[in-house]
Amino acid sequence: MRRRTILTAAAAATAPVPLLEARGQAAPRRAGRLALRGADISTLKKNLDFGAVYRDAGGRRADPFALLAAGGVNAARLKVWVNPADGYNSKATVLPMAARARAAGMKLFVDFHYSDAWADPGKQNKPAAWASLPFPQLRDAVYGHTADVLGALRAQGTPADLVQIGNEINGGMLWPDGRWDNWPQLAALLTAGSTAARSVSPGTRVVLHLAEGGNNSQHRWWFDNAVSYGVPFDVIAVSHYLYWHGTAASLAANLADLSARYGRDVIVAETAYGFTTAEDDHEPQIFNASLAATAGIPASPAGQVTAFRRVCDVVTGVPNGRGIGVFYWEPTWTAVRGAGWDPANPASGDGWENQAWFDFNDRALPALQVYNSYR
Known part of the structure; x- marks a missing residue:
């Protein structure tokens, strides 16, 4: 992959960002290269606002976007909540973060949770403002929210390259209306988000994202339903944490099967x-x-590199060049008082700082350089 020039914020607003490729098609890629070397930096703005500091391996203070770019990161993932209690991860904060990411030469991956807080396999809570809506209006709310955020990103010159309709939606979304056991309604909600994305941001590729990256039987059942109900999508994404979701071999087998069975590119989104x-x-x-x-x-800097490389190697090995990227989850979420996990509780803490790419003295760890091997 060619090295990317870091743009100024002003230049980034007008500079074209190449699309990955036409929907449903995969260009041949050299083995060992990742087209998308990503980081989910959703909490970075909150961290910075509460005083987080980032340093290179030598201890010199630096801009985190510059450190990520120098480490080979070329794509940023940002989650979107509807009306979070603390205001972070809303449209208002995603827009400036998208501008900074694009200024650092990064593509943009937008992750819609369709909730006011965390959505994952164990919880898919409706936003408070949507809680009492009849289903037709709920579907319209999904369309309107998706179109509003993506339209604003496009208007400021930072259109999304990828958009995720729901987060880790193994059990559906917007419960109970869009639960896994009501596929007609789940498909309608997914289609509303996908249609909105393609309407207001035509160059954006639509992603459907499940957790448990090695769970082939569940994923086949899920995507068979999505296809049978005509849900429009371009990319399959999975989460795969080696300590939760199984071995790298199980991930490799699943990604190879999914990419071939459904004719889609695949990524590890977390x-x-x-x-x-x-x-x-x-x-x-x-x-x-x-x-x-x-x-x-081992739980060590070297162990962190080993685990990360195993996942990257799986994705680069997906047959026919269908493995297009990896996104490391929250590598900049260091422990800063006030920047905890709960948007409704300012006293909450992090719980993730020992998986960041920066140690407890704010210095960059070796994992920050892993992506440079996959350029």
Whole structure:
């Protein structure tokens, strides 16, 4: 892959960003290269606003976007909530983050949760403003929200390259209306989001994203339904954390099957690993010694690199060049007082800082350089 020039913010507003490729088609790629070397930096603005500092490996303070770009990151993933309690991850904060990412030469991957807070396989809560809507109006709300955010991004000169309709939607979205056991309504909601994306941002590729990246039987069932109900989509995305979702071999088998069965490109939209099991704030860490033992990889800076590389190698090995990218989840979410996980609770902590790419002294770890091997 060619190296990207870091643009100024002014230039980025008008500079064209090449599309990945035509929908449903995969261009041949050299083995070992990732077209999308991504980072989910959804919490970065909140971290910066509450005083986070980022340093290179030598301890010199630096702009986090510049550090990410120098580490080979060429795509940023940003989640969108509808009306979060603290205002972060809303349209108002996603727009300036998108501008900064584009100024650093990055493509943009927008992740709609269709909630006011976290949406994942265990919870898909409606936004408060949509809670009492009859289904036709709920479907319209999905369309309108998607079109509003993507239209605003396009208007400011930072159109999304990829858009995710729902986050880890193994069990559906906007429960109970769009639960997994009501595919006609789930398909209608997904189609509303996809149609809105293609209407207001024609160059944007639509992504459908499931967790449990090695769960082939579940994923076949899910995407068979999506296809049978005519849901429009371009890319299949999975989350795969080696300590939760199985081995790299199970991920490889699933991605190879999904890409061939449905004729779509595939990405790993979320992965991460800990460089320690220690804590840097009062919030208990998600990654701990038990999870490290499950993965069989040391909780160390070198272990973090090993785990990350295993996932990247799987994606580059997907047959026929269909594996187009990896996104590491929240590598810049270091522990900063006030920038915790709960938008409704300013006293909440991080719980993720031991999986970041920066140590507890804010210095860049070796994992920050992994993507440079996949250019």
